[in-house]
Amino acid sequence: MSAADLNLLQRPNDRLRRRRLVNLGMEVLAWLAAAIAVAILGIVVWSVAKKGAGALNLDLFTKSQANASLFGGPVRQGLANAFVGTLIVVGLATLMALPFGILIAIYVNEFAPRAIKSLVGLTLDVLAGVPAIVIGIFVFSLIVVAHGQSAYAGGFALAVIMLPFVARATIEVLALVPNSLREAALGVGAPRWRVTLGVVLPQTIGGVLTGATLAVARVAGETAPLLYTCSLVAQGTHWNPSQPLQTIPVAIFELSESASTDDQALAWAGALVLILFILFASLGARWLATRSRRKMLGAVR
Amino acid sequence: MPRNGKLVRITLVTAAAAAVAVVAVVTAGTASARSSSGSVNGAGSTFVAPLVLKWAGPVQQALGFQLNYNPVGSGGGVSAITNKQVDFGASDAPLSQFSPTCTTCVQIPWALAATGVIYNLPGDQHLHMTGSVLAQIFMGKITKWNDPAIKKLNKGHNLPSSSITVVHRSDSSGTSFNFTDYLSHVSHAWKTEVGTGTAVNWPAGEGEKGSSGVAAAVNSTNGAIGYVDVYYAVHNHLGLMVMKNRSGKFVQPRAKGILAAALLDTHPAKDGSLSIVNPPKSKQYRNAYPICTYTYVDVQKSSGGNAANIKKLLNWAITKGQSYGPALIFEPLPKGVVAFDKKQIKKIHS
Amino acid sequence: MTSLDVSADAARRPFSGRRGRLGDLLLQGAAGIAALGALVLVGLIAWKVIQGARLSISTFGLSFVWNTTWDQVHNVFGAGAFLYGTAVTSFGALILATPIALGIAIFLTELAPRWVRGPVTALVETLAAIPSVVIGLWGILVLGPALRDHVNPVLHSVLGFIPLFGPPGTYGSNVFTAIVVLTIMILPIIASISRELFLSVPAELKEGALGLGTTRWEMIRGVVFPYSRGGVAAAVILGFGRAIGEAIAVAQVIGAFTGISINLFHPGNTAGGQIALNAQGASSGLETSSLIYLALILLVFSIVVNLLAQFIVRRSARRLWTAT
Numbered sequence: 001m002s003a004a005d006l007n008l009l010q011r012p013n014d015r016l017r018r019r020r021l022v023n024l025g026m027e028v029l030a031w032l033a034a035a036i037a038v039a040i041l042g043i044v045v046w047s048v049a050k051k052g053a054g055a056l057n058l059d060l061f062t063k064s065q066a067n068a069s070l071f072g073g074p075v076r077q078g079l080a081n082a083f084v085g086t087l088i089v090v091g092l093a094t095l096m097a098l099p100f101g102i103l104i105a106i107y108v109n110e111f112a113p114r115a116i117k118s119l120v121g122l123t124l125d126v127l128a129g130v131p132a133i134v135i136g137i138f139v140f141s142l143i144v145v146a147h148g149q150s151a152y153a154g155g156f157a158l159a160v161i162m163l164p165f166v167a168r169a170t171i172e173v174l175a176l177v178p179n180s181l182r183e184a185a186l187g188v189g190a191p192r193w194r195v196t197l198g199v200v201l202p203q204t205i206g207g208v209l210t211g212a213t214l215a216v217a218r219v220a221g222e223t224a225p226l227l228y229t230c231s232l233v234a235q236g237t238h239w240n241p242s243q244p245l246q247t248i249p250v251a252i253f254e255l256s257e258s259a260s261t262d263d264q265a266l267a268w269a270g271a272l273v274l275i276l277f278i279l280f281a282s283l284g285a286r287w288l289a290t291r292s293r294r295k296m297l298g299a300v301r
Numbered sequence: 302m303p304r305n306g307k308l309v310r311i312t313l314v315t316a317a318a319a320a321v322a323v324v325a326v327v328t329a330g331t332a333s334a335r336s337s338s339g340s341v342n343g344a345g346s347t348f349v350a351p352l353v354l355k356w357a358g359p360v361q362q363a364l365g366f367q368l369n370y371n372p373v374g375s376g377g378g379v380s381a382i383t384n385k386q387v388d389f390g391a392s393d394a395p396l397s398q399f400s401p402t403c404t405t406c407v408q409i410p411w412a413l414a415a416t417g418v419i420y421n422l423p424g425d426q427h428l429h430m431t432g433s434v435l436a437q438i439f440m441g442k443i444t445k446w447n448d449p450a451i452k453k454l455n456k457g458h459n460l461p462s463s464s465i466t467v468v469h470r471s472d473s474s475g476t477s478f479n480f481t482d483y484l485s486h487v488s489h490a491w492k493t494e495v496g497t498g499t500a501v502n503w504p505a506g507e508g509e510k511g512s513s514g515v516a517a518a519v520n521s522t523n524g525a526i527g528y529v530d531v532y533y534a535v536h537n538h539l540g541l542m543v544m545k546n547r548s549g550k551f552v553q554p555r556a557k558g559i560l561a562a563a564l565l566d567t568h569p570a571k572d573g574s575l576s577i578v579n580p581p582k583s584k585q586y587r588n589a590y591p592i593c594t595y596t597y598v599d600v601q602k603s604s605g606g607n608a609a610n611i612k613k614l615l616n617w618a619i620t621k622g623q624s625y626g627p628a629l630i631f632e633p634l635p636k637g638v639v640a641f642d643k644k645q646i647k648k649i650h651s
Numbered sequence: 652m653t654s655l656d657v658s659a660d661a662a663r664r665p666f667s668g669r670r671g672r673l674g675d676l677l678l679q680g681a682a683g684i685a686a687l688g689a690l691v692l693v694g695l696i697a698w699k700v701i702q703g704a705r706l707s708i709s710t711f712g713l714s715f716v717w718n719t720t721w722d723q724v725h726n727v728f729g730a731g732a733f734l735y736g737t738a739v740t741s742f743g744a745l746i747l748a749t750p751i752a753l754g755i756a757i758f759l760t761e762l763a764p765r766w767v768r769g770p771v772t773a774l775v776e777t778l779a780a781i782p783s784v785v786i787g788l789w790g791i792l793v794l795g796p797a798l799r800d801h802v803n804p805v806l807h808s809v810l811g812f813i814p815l816f817g818p819p820g821t822y823g824s825n826v827f828t829a830i831v832v833l834t835i836m837i838l839p840i841i842a843s844i845s846r847e848l849f850l851s852v853p854a855e856l857k858e859g860a861l862g863l864g865t866t867r868w869e870m871i872r873g874v875v876f877p878y879s880r881g882g883v884a885a886a887v888i889l890g891f892g893r894a895i896g897e898a899i900a901v902a903q904v905i906g907a908f909t910g911i912s913i914n915l916f917h918p919g920n921t922a923g924g925q926i927a928l929n930a931q932g933a934s935s936g937l938e939t940s941s942l943i944y945l946a947l948i949l950l951v952f953s954i955v956v957n958l959l960a961q962f963i964v965r966r967s968a969r970r971l972w973t974a975t
Contacts (some may be wrong), residue, residue, distance in 0.1 A: 023866035033754025034771060041778045041837055047793050048785065100685055107682030120686050121692055129957035130696065130950060131896025133923050137946040138696045141703035143812065145798055147386035160692065193674035221782025223899045227930035232344060232381040233371060244386060249784045256788040256903055257514040265794060271785040278780050331662040377931030465822045471907035496724030507822055507918035508907025521796065522821045597756050
């Protein structure tokens with residue numbers, strides 16, 4: 001074989017080698033990207049866990065933030081007021097958003113003509129895309145300007161954020177209920193409302209709870225909507241929802257800018273509890289989702 | 302009954318219980334708000350926070366109720382008291398500086414202290430500084446520590462060639478008001494380009510929230526300069542600048558300097574405000590520190606059920622409370638101011 | 652059968668009397684009002700934000716958008732510096748996050764061994780669940796100082812000829828830290844949507860390409876990417892929308908500087924950050940109104956971005972339907 005022929009044989013191999021090299025390079029980059037994501041999560045969670053665990057003690061839950069700071073006042077290092085406030089504000093938000101969201105989902109799935117269905121769906125998507133800080137400003141303009149800050153205002157702001165999540169989750173779960181079920185119930189003469197509330201909805205409880213839990217996990221950590229609606233708080237532990245109450249995310253936001261290591265430790269501890277709660281709620285929601293989906297698929301036999 | 306009837310029942314019961322719980326909490330909360338609360342709640346200035354937080358223990362002992370204070374900054378304090386969300390608001394800038402402001406409040410000067418200029422350079426140097434050089438630094442015109450203007454004031458000190466990192470307040474702050482008021486007095490350029498205010502268009506530097514935020518930033522940044530209530534500087538072991546007053550003397554922000562400056566204005570105006578910034582050249586103010594300020598507490602004239610406790614607190618604060626001041630570099634109020642305050646407090650009713 | 656058909660069917664069946672009809676009316680009425688309420692809510696948001704901004708709009712008009720002053724003493728306010736900051740941080744985060752997110756999606760759909768896929772997917776979604784205030788806290792106390800001490804000087808010495816990477820100074824809180832923080836926040840959004848898109852590419856198309864002798868990367872580049880082009884574009888746009896609306900984490904790490912600085916290692920501010928930082932009492936009614944004007948600009952941008960993403964998704968879905 002001449003040198004020229006050998007050349008011909010080599011060139012495609014060179015090209016192949018180059019292509020394989022490029023492929024290898026890209027695969028390495030993809031592995032790297034995944035490693036970066038895992039590393040970031042690991043670093044953040046580890047930082048929070050390490051610094052938060054130090055301040056994690058019973059005092060955190062029983063003592064309030066009142067006067068807990070640099071200056072040698074009675075040192076009451078705790079976030080009790082923030083925990084109570086978050087419970088009340090998020091509780092109010094859930095009370096407002098859940099029925100509203102379920103009703104919207106019922107309308108979209110059971111009663112609405114197609115055009116309205118897509119319009120409401122679009123509205124929910126637009127609502128979900130509004131930045132949280134703008135929703136805080138909206139509630140400020142709507143309620144706070146006239147009546148001052150309060151846990152009600154903060155709860156309402158969080159409810160506006162929760163609404164698209166709850167509605168969308170419920171719509172998806174309602175759509176999963178087979179029409180044969182509705183047909184059968186209507187067939188025995190039950191009125192529409194009976195069918196929806198008594199037959200269809202109970203099938204979806206798992207999914208609705210999942211959606212609600214995920215929504216709660218999401219808004220428990222929201223700071224922006226509370227800044228203009230529920231942040232000018234007095235420090236002790238209060239329960240009155242017509243006053244602004246301290247919440248965990250707002251407490252972390254304020255403490256994070258402080259010089260004192262005590263304040264910062266409190267912030268880390270609060271962040272740790274918040275992350276644990278969110279992880280717990282998300283895992284619980286996921287478990288509920290798989291369980292209800294299994295039940296749903298089992299029902300269609 | 303559908304197959305997951307049990308789950309439905311459990312869910313409904315839990316939801317009902319949760320709803321009942323929330324309703325109970327809400328009613329309890331509203332009820333407790335109406336009765337007299339055994340606590341006095343305030344919010345506002347981070348400048349006066351060291352003193353107010355120090356008062357909490359003695360107040361509990363002497364007066365029998367809890368004093369809660371949230372240092373959100375003067376702007377937040379005025380906002381809170383204007384909207385009646387707290388029992389008192391604390392601000393280092395007079396109410397006239399804010400808009401909207403509390404038109405139905407009494408303004409009571411209740412503490413007296415100084416704004417320190419803090420910096421972070423290796424070695425405990427106690428640098429000398431004048432107002433006009435300071436203004437140029439905060440305007441971004443002087444950017445290095447070994448600038449000739451600074452070197453001239455500090456002959457014999459080894460100033461590094463590093464950059465000056467300016468740190469200022471990002472929130473609405475009475476300390477900013479005091480500081481910018483001083484800079485406006487000593488620098489015509491500052492007065493026209495930037496001006497005086499609780500928040501201004503800072504020409505240079507980074508913004509931090511609260512006095513503690515500024516202290517933290519200066520503490521962690523080599524070559525940084527900032528301004529805070531003096532106690533934050535002392536507590537964090539930060540360098541404090543020795544400022545030149547109009548009599549030509551370089552004065553530290555300590556008791557002597559503050560008391561001398563307070564002599565400038567001993568009769569509060571009708572709205573309760575006083576100005577003791579940059580005392581003029583005179584034998585009387587020879588030892589005055591030029592960046593001193595009174596700080597005020599604002600209370601609604603009709604304060605509802607808690608008025609009695611609020612009045613007790615204020616009367617205690619301007620008399621016995623002042624004794625806790627000097628350890629925190631707050632100086633006792635002059636007699637004339639105390640007398641004025643007592644009259645203001647009488648205007649508060651339920 | 653659609654619910655429409657069911658309801659038509661049901662209309663022909665006998666109700667259990669008047670009570671049934673009343674119940675139906677009540678339920679449909681309540682649900683309909685709720686749905687109407689959602690529409691009204693969006694309109695209400697727009698109206699109330701415009702109303703709050705009215706004072707500032709009438710004082711400054713459109714020039715508010717490019718004026719870079721924010722002066723409480725002379726009562727002149729403008730969004731210019733903040734919109735610049737929003738643009739720089741959002742685009743910067745997008746440039747950093749998109750390749751990494753696509754890499755993660757490729758890893759999860761093509762490269763990862765099966766037992767790794769589930770956990771890593773869960774990890775990426777957990778990253779999305781971390782509240783912004785916690786990322787901001789970590790940013791101030793851990794990331795900012797680490798970047799300032801170890802990364803920024805290196806970047807400046809290597810890339811210093813570009814004005815973006817000017818002298819790092821001693822600021823821990825600066826635009827670059829904000830970009831990194833935003834990258835971390837939008838990474839999971841783009842990654843999880845892209846992953847689902849890549850999963851939906853028909854296996855026959857992929858196997859066909861591999862059968863022709865392409866390397867895996869060439870298959871991804873030639874089949875997966877073009878197939879999911881629309882969806883990935885929408886994902887990137889959604890990530891961008893998230894970035895421009897982020898206020899809290901940015902406020903904590905960006906240094907609150909009002910002004911335009913090319914140097915990324917200098918403090919800056921964004922629209923969301925400025926609104927968040929001034930929550931505790933603006934100094935005048937005009938300043939409050941100007942903050943709401945800023946929020947209005949953010950609202951308009953986020954709705955436009957959202958609708959754009961929806962439009963792209965719908966268009967590419969239609970193309971998909973016609974193609975298959």
